[in-house]
Amino acid sequence: MNPYGYFPGCSLRATGVAYEESLLTLFRLLDLPLEELRDWNCCGATSYMSIDEESAFQLSARNLALAHKAECRDLLAPCSACYLVLRKTQDYVERYPAIGKRVKESLAAANLPVLDGVRVRHPLEVLYTDVGVERIRSRVVRKWSGGRVACYYGCQIVRPFEEVDRAHNPTRMDELLGAIGAPTVEYPLKTACCGGALTGTMHPIGVRMNYILLKEAVRKGAQAIVTVCPLCQYNLDAYQSEIRGKTSTPVDMPILYFTQVLGWALGADAESLGLKRAISGRKFLEQWFSKETQEAEAYV
Amino acid sequence: MSENNGSNGAVRIGVYTCHCGANIAATVDVKAVAEYARSLPNVAVSREYKYMCSDPGQDLIRQDIRDHQLNRVVVASCSPHLHEHTFRTALKVGGLNPFFFHMVNIREQASWVHENKIHATRKAKDLVRAAVRRVARHEALERGRVAIHPDVLVVGGGIAGIHAALTLANAGKHVFLVEREATIGGHMAKFDKTFPTLDCAACILTPKMSAVRAHPNITLWTYAEVTQVDGFVGSYKVTVNRRPRYVDEDLCAGCLDCIEACVYKQAKVPDEFNMNLGKRKPIYVPFPQAVPLVPVIDPETCIQFKSGKCKKTCVDACGERHAINLRAEAKQETIEVGTVILSTGFQTFDAARTPEYGYGVHPNVYTALEVERLVNASGPTNGEVVMRDGKTPGAVGIIHCVGSRDERTNRWCSRVCCMYSLKLAHLIKEHTGAEIFNFYIDMRTPGKGFEEFYQKLLSERVHFVRGRVAEVTDWALQPSEEGKLVIQVEDTLAGFVRRIPVDMVVLATGLEPHADAQEVRRMFNITCAREGFFLERHPKLAPVNTFTDGIFLAGCCQGPKDIPDTVAQAGAAAAEAMALIDAGYVETEPNTAHVMEEVCAGCKTCIPMCPYHAISFMLDIHKSHINEALCKGCGTCVAACPAGAIKQNLFDDDEIFEEIEGILTNA
Numbered sequence: 001m002n003p004y005g006y007f008p009g010c011s012l013r014a015t016g017v018a019y020e021e022s023l024l025t026l027f028r029l030l031d032l033p034l035e036e037l038r039d040w041n042c043c044g045a046t047s048y049m050s051i052d053e054e055s056a057f058q059l060s061a062r063n064l065a066l067a068h069k070a071e072c073r074d075l076l077a078p079c080s081a082c083y084l085v086l087r088k089t090q091d092y093v094e095r096y097p098a099i100g101k102r103v104k105e106s107l108a109a110a111n112l113p114v115l116d117g118v119r120v121r122h123p124l125e126v127l128y129t130d131v132g133v134e135r136i137r138s139r140v141v142r143k144w145s146g147g148r149v150a151c152y153y154g155c156q157i158v159r160p161f162e163e164v165d166r167a168h169n170p171t172r173m174d175e176l177l178g179a180i181g182a183p184t185v186e187y188p189l190k191t192a193c194c195g196g197a198l199t200g201t202m203h204p205i206g207v208r209m210n211y212i213l214l215k216e217a218v219r220k221g222a223q224a225i226v227t228v229c230p231l232c233q234y235n236l237d238a239y240q241s242e243i244r245g246k247t248s249t250p251v252d253m254p255i256l257y258f259t260q261v262l263g264w265a266l267g268a269d270a271e272s273l274g275l276k277r278a279i280s281g282r283k284f285l286e287q288w289f290s291k292e293t294q295e296a297e298a299y300v
Numbered sequence: 301m302s303e304n305n306g307s308n309g310a311v312r313i314g315v316y317t318c319h320c321g322a323n324i325a326a327t328v329d330v331k332a333v334a335e336y337a338r339s340l341p342n343v344a345v346s347r348e349y350k351y352m353c354s355d356p357g358q359d360l361i362r363q364d365i366r367d368h369q370l371n372r373v374v375v376a377s378c379s380p381h382l383h384e385h386t387f388r389t390a391l392k393v394g395g396l397n398p399f400f401f402h403m404v405n406i407r408e409q410a411s412w413v414h415e416n417k418i419h420a421t422r423k424a425k426d427l428v429r430a431a432v433r434r435v436a437r438h439e440a441l442e443r444g445r446v447a448i449h450p451d452v453l454v455v456g457g458g459i460a461g462i463h464a465a466l467t468l469a470n471a472g473k474h475v476f477l478v479e480r481e482a483t484i485g486g487h488m489a490k491f492d493k494t495f496p497t498l499d500c501a502a503c504i505l506t507p508k509m510s511a512v513r514a515h516p517n518i519t520l521w522t523y524a525e526v527t528q529v530d531g532f533v534g535s536y537k538v539t540v541n542r543r544p545r546y547v548d549e550d551l552c553a554g555c556l557d558c559i560e561a562c563v564y565k566q567a568k569v570p571d572e573f574n575m576n577l578g579k580r581k582p583i584y585v586p587f588p589q590a591v592p593l594v595p596v597i598d599p600e601t602c603i604q605f606k607s608g609k610c611k612k613t614c615v616d617a618c619g620e621r622h623a624i625n626l627r628a629e630a631k632q633e634t635i636e637v638g639t640v641i642l643s644t645g646f647q648t649f650d651a652a653r654t655p656e657y658g659y660g661v662h663p664n665v666y667t668a669l670e671v672e673r674l675v676n677a678s679g680p681t682n683g684e685v686v687m688r689d690g691k692t693p694g695a696v697g698i699i700h701c702v703g704s705r706d707e708r709t710n711r712w713c714s715r716v717c718c719m720y721s722l723k724l725a726h727l728i729k730e731h732t733g734a735e736i737f738n739f740y741i742d743m744r745t746p747g748k749g750f751e752e753f754y755q756k757l758l759s760e761r762v763h764f765v766r767g768r769v770a771e772v773t774d775w776a777l778q779p780s781e782e783g784k785l786v787i788q789v790e791d792t793l794a795g796f797v798r799r800i801p802v803d804m805v806v807l808a809t810g811l812e813p814h815a816d817a818q819e820v821r822r823m824f825n826i827t828c829a830r831e832g833f834f835l836e837r838h839p840k841l842a843p844v845n846t847f848t849d850g851i852f853l854a855g856c857c858q859g860p861k862d863i864p865d866t867v868a869q870a871g872a873a874a875a876e877a878m879a880l881i882d883a884g885y886v887e888t889e890p891n892t893a894h895v896m897e898e899v900c901a902g903c904k905t906c907i908p909m910c911p912y913h914a915i916s917f918m919l920d921i922h923k924s925h926i927n928e929a930l931c932k933g934c935g936t937c938v939a940a941c942p943a944g945a946i947k948q949n950l951f952d953d954d955e956i957f958e959e960i961e962g963i964l965t966n967a
Contacts, residue, residue: 168656189775216775216776
């Protein structure tokens with residue numbers, strides 16, 4: 001089968017290493033070949049886009065052009081911010097001739113082709129559409145022994161492009177986790193904002209947004225939150241001790257990647273899924289993903 | 301004055317170029333066009349005038365016909381849709397056959413669509429040159445007359461259909477009123493009070509419903525649908541399918557003993573009339589004032605229909621009347637009418653299409669129509685506002701514009717929601733004393749007494765928050781939000797985001813065309829506007845006419861409107877129908893096609909092509925024949941005939957080729 005092009009982006013090589021580890025492991029277990037895009041650069045997301053839109057489009061377009069040149073049909077962007085900015089660039093180039101013209105000129109100056117024919121994909125949608133819930137279910141080798149989880153999709157992968165899932169009530173992660181037997185809770189904030197870069201720039205506001213998400217997950221009876229985005233994961237994971245100090249909510253819950261949960265069910269070990277890198281909820285993590293559980297529950 | 305048929309002597313054409321105020325003159329050099337026309341062959345007179353459609357403008361034509369012995373006329377102005385009839389009449393009054401006329405549209409097709417005056421002027425000249433070439437070939441034609449059958453079909457028995465039917469019946473016309481549901485009354489029958497006067501809806505509607513039933517000039521068929529329409533203005537042949545209600549309308553006395561006697565002691569089936577908030581039995585009447593007051597048996601839920609093993613206590617209860625007939629079958633009625641009024645109404649927006657408001661997810665989120673039933677004294681809770689969890693709400697949020705003014709769903713304003721939201725706010729407050737919040741984008745209260753009603757609500761301490769609600773959710777941030785529905789909204793007057801906890805949410809869902817409006821449209825051969833409501837012939841000057849003669853519109857099938865406007869429109873539609881009936885006939889356009897029998901080879905290619913079934917085959921002479929009364933002049937058969945044996949008046953090959961050559965000839 002044709003390998004998926006793989007665009008890691010900066011997060012998966014920094015704060016989101018666990019995401020990359022678990023993603024590569026899971027794709028290997030599912031026999032889905034990945035080929036990293038050669039010479040990729042910054043995707044142009046978030047702060048870049050708000051400060052210098054034109055450069056952001058050009059950065060993003062260069063990645064798309066490289067993918068096109070490498071004859072890559074599907075470009076996997078696991079980070080929600082990368083996914084969105086790549087899709088947005090395609091959309092704006094197509095819809096606004098002035099932007100399209102400038103982007104094409106920049107690409108021509110770098111001897112790069114125009115950016116046709118590349119489909120930007122998020123791994124959640126690839127697993128749901130290309131692999132399917134049933135095939136995942138058939139590959140489960142380890143029973144889920146963790147607690148109830150809240151599936152958190154974040155704001156970027158479903159809006160405004162509804163290609164990964166429905167904008168207001170996405171359910172594909174819930175369905176995939178259901179296939180491995182992990183109980184999920186109804187989580188009304190599943191597409192709310194995690195605070196994004198505000199935890200760095202306007203810290204109290206950013207942390208308050210994390211607090212709202214964590215508190216509601218606790219209120220709905222979840223013991224962990226499962227995410228699809230390195231920034232969401234980082235925000236929710238990193239500030240729990242600060243929240244504990246400031247509020248009466250005694251929150252200490254693991255913030256997992258969906259690739260970690262699925263990879264575990266399909267038989268990968270905690271190390272190769274980056275599970276040891278977590279900050280919060282360590283006691284649950286040790287319980288759920290311990291060597292004993294691993295052996296006891298293996299090959300049920 | 302005798303009419304000049306143009307056969308005597310040379311062709312003498314008058315060309316009139318219109319300024320249309322500045323509409324044409326600002327972009328087309330009208331003087332230059334008129335001067336150019338003067339140079340064309342056969343043109344005897346060429347003039348320009350500010351408004352050709354005005355009386356003095358028409359006088360110019362009439363005068364010139366006399367003074368200059370004109371026998372052809374070209375007017376270069378607006379669309380023929382607007383004024384072709386005006387100018388043809390001017391020719392007729394001037395003593396010329398009205399079909400020695402051709403109209404050139406230099407407004408919609410030149411001045412309005414171009415900016416460059418030189419190019420627009422050149423285009424206008426080209427169009428005039430083509431028309432001058434064409435009109436020389438025109439022949440004298442006569443209009444036909446079609447008699448109007450005096451009976452009228454009214455489709456849809458809501459307040460629009462009821463009012464139209466009664467108006468016509470009172471004027472002595474016979475009306476067939478066909479209603480799909482088991483009772484007439486439509487949406488209005490579900491309302492408790494009506495805005496802004498707070499009249500009881502039933503008190504003003506049910507007398508009219510009874511009057512329909514009792515009127516000797518009205519044939520009422522409920523539980524029935526029109527399935528086929530043939531014919532044309534003056535004589536439509538309509539087939540109506542009357543679904544079996546399994547209780548004979550002629551034998552039933554409306555005692556309702558059968559419902560009492562049903563083996564279901566308790567009502568168990570979700571009650572559609574009560575928006576599924578209450579229960580009914582398999583044999584039921586939608587509501588106590590239903591017209592006709594004859595029960596219906598629902599075969600989906602009746603034990604006898606499902607298993608054949610019911611004790612049939614309903615039949616026993618009916619006794620000697622023998623009104624219940626479980627073997628009843630659908631009946632096809634075929635009627636002939638001259639005119640049709642469509643009053644098929646609307647459907648409310650499906651609130652599940654705005655998932656952020658949680659309809660169907662949170663049980664205490666309601667649609668406005670559901671709340672109409674809750675506050676209605678004959679509703680499922682006898683007028684008590686209790687929620688699905690059995691509690692009385694202490695705080696209620698009413699969200700406006702759900703499925704209205706929304707790019708993702710329906711873009712139009714549904715016109716009635718602001719006012720019915722105010723009415724529901726008043727009624728809920730009256731029934732429960734709850735604190736009420738209205739969330740609006742703009743308050744739209746443009747009817748008589750509407751703004752005063754809004755002011756009254758403001759003084760009743762109902763809260764108004766300006767902003768489109770972002771979401772209705774059950775996640776709680778504060779202890780005060782626990783167990784509540786939280787409405788999250790940007791208050792655009794206060795300038796910040798608010799979270800308002802309430803017990804009950806009412807979604808003011810908008811009005812949209814019926815799901816099957818397109819099928820109805822095709823059946824009656826009318827058109828729909830882009831959003832799917834039936835299209836009127838002119839938005840201002842022919843608001844109840846359609847593009848099909850003899851078919852009129854009333855009520856919300858034409859677009860959202862309130863009860864006063866609906867009734868006004870229904871009256872207007874009835875008057876339009878009466879105008880045709882009392883005239884006794886309509887004149888038809890002579891632009892029909894006819895077969896030249898000496899050329900027709902009898903290949904029958906044309907017969908299936910005709911969308912109006914106007915062509916038949918004459919077996920004796922083995923030729924096709926076109927019924928001119930049915931022909932609409934679409935020209936399909938003319939183009940399809942391999943032998944070129946079909947000619948169409950006003951679209952003769954000579955005329956068309958002259959026009960094309962006129963366009964292509966360089967000036």
